[in-house]
Amino acid sequence: GAVVSQHPSWVICKSGTSVKIECRSLDFQATTMFWYRQFPKQSLMLMATSNEGSKATYEQGVEKDKFLINHASLTLSTLTVTSAHPEDSSFYICSAKAGGANGELFFGEGSRLTVL
Amino acid sequence: GIQVEQSPPDLILQEGANSTLRCNFSDSVNNLQWFHQNPWGQLINLFYIPSGTKQNGRLSATTVATERYSLLYISSSQTTDSGVYFCAVGRGDMRFGAGTRLTVKP
Numbered sequence: 001g002a003v004v005s006q007h008p009s010w011v012i013c014k015s016g017t018s019v020k021i022e023c024r025s026l027d028f029q030a031t032t033m034f035w036y037r038q039f040p041k042q043s044l045m046l047m048a049t050s051n052e053g054s055k056a057t058y059e060q061g062v063e064k065d066k067f068l069i070n071h072a073s074l075t076l077s078t079l080t081v082t083s084a085h086p087e088d089s090s091f092y093i094c095s096a097k098a099g100g101a102n103g104e105l106f107f108g109e110g111s112r113l114t115v116l
Numbered sequence: 117g118i119q120v121e122q123s124p125p126d127l128i129l130q131e132g133a134n135s136t137l138r139c140n141f142s143d144s145v146n147n148l149q150w151f152h153q154n155p156w157g158q159l160i161n162l163f164y165i166p167s168g169t170k171q172n173g174r175l176s177a178t179t180v181a182t183e184r185y186s187l188l189y190i191s192s193s194q195t196t197d198s199g200v201y202f203c204a205v206g207r208g209d210m211r212f213g214a215g216t217r218l219t220v221k222p
Contacts, residue, residue: 044212102146107159
């Protein structure tokens, strides 16, 4: 299957700082990537759809100024959590479809963010 | 938006037993996938199955798109099958069900 790589796997930061998470499709091009968030023992919630060369589409209730998404190339999307607070601590996972809009979705390894 | 319901929420099996996990969804979709999330959080692709039946070893899945449900079968379960199984559906972006937490005891 296709490979999606996410970095970093773990990050601990102080409250008020910003954290950037990278998501790369290693063996395919992805015009669209998806960012999910997962709290402990809960399901994955879609945060936003990242579109190469254009603005991301955010789900209702997700603050676009807090979760900055940039999709500058066909293989890289980044999520920046700005002015992080303890309530932003979570597991963030990116994904991309291989094979077009109806293709199979592949996930990165996830990034576990802890804000102190 | 599309609603996704998975059942049962929790399942405890003895090693060697068989099980069936269900995923119901509220609208027509052109993509349905099953995932297994391991204890480290990694999502493992099990099946890409918007319709029809597929098998991979001890696992198989069936999606009846016209009736808006999918089933995941696990036969001869092993302790390594433990974890959370998610169904995700969609027409563009993908929405996840709440998952089934499977525990296989030796």
